[in-house]
Amino acid sequence: MATPLLPIGQGIYISEAHANTPGFDGASQPTVVLIFGWMGAKLPHLLKYTQVYDSIYPNATKVLIRSEPGFFWSFQNARKVYLKPAVDFLEVLGCIPPLRNATRVTQKAPTEQKIPTTQPRILVHAFSNGGAAQLSTLSDILTDRSTPYASAPPLSAVILDSCPGRGGIEVTRRAFATAVRNLILRWLLANIYAVLAHWIFGKEATIFKMRTTLNKCLLLPWFSKHTPRLYLYSQADEMVPWTEVEEHAEEARKAGLDVRMERFEGSPHVAHARTDPKRYWGAVKKVWEDATSSSAEGLEQERRLL
Numbered sequence: 150m151a152t153p154l155l156p157i158g159q160g161i162y163i164s165e166a167h168a169n170t171p172g173f174d175g176a177s178q179p180t181v182v183l184i185f186g187w188m189g190a191k192l193p194h195l196l197k198y199t200q201v202y203d204s205i206y207p208n209a210t211k212v213l214i215r216s217e218p219g220f221f222w223s224f225q226n227a228r229k230v231y232l233k234p235a236v237d238f239l240e241v242l243g244c245i246p247p248l249r250n251a252t253r254v255t256q257k258a259p260t261e262q263k264i265p266t267t268q269p270r271i272l273v274h275a276f277s278n279g280g281a282a283q284l285s286t287l288s289d290i291l292t293d294r295s296t297p298y299a300s301a302p303p304l305s306a307v308i309l310d311s312c313p314g315r316g317g318i319e320v321t322r323r324a325f326a327t328a329v330r331n332l333i334l335r336w337l338l339a340n341i342y343a344v345l346a347h348w349i350f351g352k353e354a355t356i357f358k359m360r361t362t363l364n365k366c367l368l369l370p371w372f373s374k375h376t377p378r379l380y381l382y383s384q385a386d387e388m389v390p391w392t393e394v395e396e397h398a399e400e401a402r403k404a405g406l407d408v409r410m411e412r413f414e415g416s417p418h419v420a421h422a423r424t425d426p427k428r429y430w431g432a433v434k435k436v437w438e439d440a441t442s443s444s445a446e447g448l449e450q451e452r453r454l455l
Contacts, residue, residue: 152165152167154192154196154199154213157234157235157238158231158233158234158235159234160214160215160216160217160231161212161214161234161235161238162213163210163211163212163213164202164203164210164211164213165210166180166207166208166210167203167207167208178207178208178209178270178437179206179209179271179272179304179306179437180210180242180267180269180271181212181242181269181270181271181272182202182206182209182210182211182212182271182274183212183239183271183272183273183274184198184199184202184211184212184213184274184276184280185214185216185273185274185276185280185283186213186215186216186276186279186280187216187276187277187279187280187311187418188216188221188277188278188279189216189217189218189279190276190279190419195213195215197422198274198422199211201422205430205433205434209272210242212235212238212239214232214280214283216276216279216282216283220279220282220283221282228283228286229286229289229290232283232287232290236287236290236294242269243268243269244269244271244303244370244371245291245294245370246296268303268304269371270304270305271305271371272305272307272308272437272440273307273308273369274307274308274310274433275307275308275309275310276310276311276312276419277311277389277418277419278313278314278316278356278359278389280312281309281313281359285358285359285362287369288362288368288369291369291370292367292370296370298370298371302371302372302373304440304441305371305372305376305440306376306377306379306437306440307368307372307377307378307379308378308379308433308436309363309378309379309380309381310381310382311381311382311383311386311388311389311394311418311419311421312382313356313363313389313394314356314388314389314390314393314394315393360397360400363397364397364404364406366404366405366406374404374405374406374407375443376406376407376440377409377436377439377440377443378401378406378407378408378409378436379409379410379411379432379433379435379436380394380395380397380398380409380410380411381411381413381421381429381432382394382410382411382413382421383412383414383415383416383417383420383421384412384413384414385413385414385415385416385417386416386417386418387417387418388418389418391412395410398410407439407443409435409439411428411429411432
């Protein structure tokens, strides 16, 4: 059963876990699902994903972060402020070490979420370059404030849906075309932003940095080179060409990361779940099963060394 979304910041929501749901093995499920929406995605569209996650992983707390066009107008410091409520809540969930003297926005959130006593298990799901940019920003924040886990990191997996692309002015125009309803405002903002982003904010450099960050072994503090990653993409995607996604996946493989790919044939940008839900969600569940299997194999290897 789907749970309501509770706002904890501007464009940031949580969906609380169903404790001890009958028929579900809580020990094999993620305890946290972190979702980064695509740029301009309406909440009802993103709810379709949180609702499926509620059904397949009811024991997990879902953290949903929307990506607004204004996020790309802002400088890095402003982006970090935008994501601060999510960072604070991840701290509450035990995903990251506490920051001394931190002021938590989540203390005002309408939630009874308790600090867990066991190590979290974290599934990350980012959509399009908008979600990937926020994931990259979160990586920068946590790299600055956290140290890698001294012992075995939490069980985790990451899903990159329709990303990352290389960007470019034409892609920027198309992105704004889907994010802004007013036709005149859409055209005006898209063209102004394309020029400013390219010449002033260095969009090409920003996209390059994002793609590089996504292939870091320690993308997030709980990641390692063994963290399974799944690319979901399509040959019919006009926003992010499939060749750019496969190029990034190949770079990840060369970096020693654990990569799997699911290429759809006819689904538009961020519409693979709608086009073929059985295949899409089957791939999502499989990458998490791979994460749990990898963890079990690692523990067995450690026991043999003792």
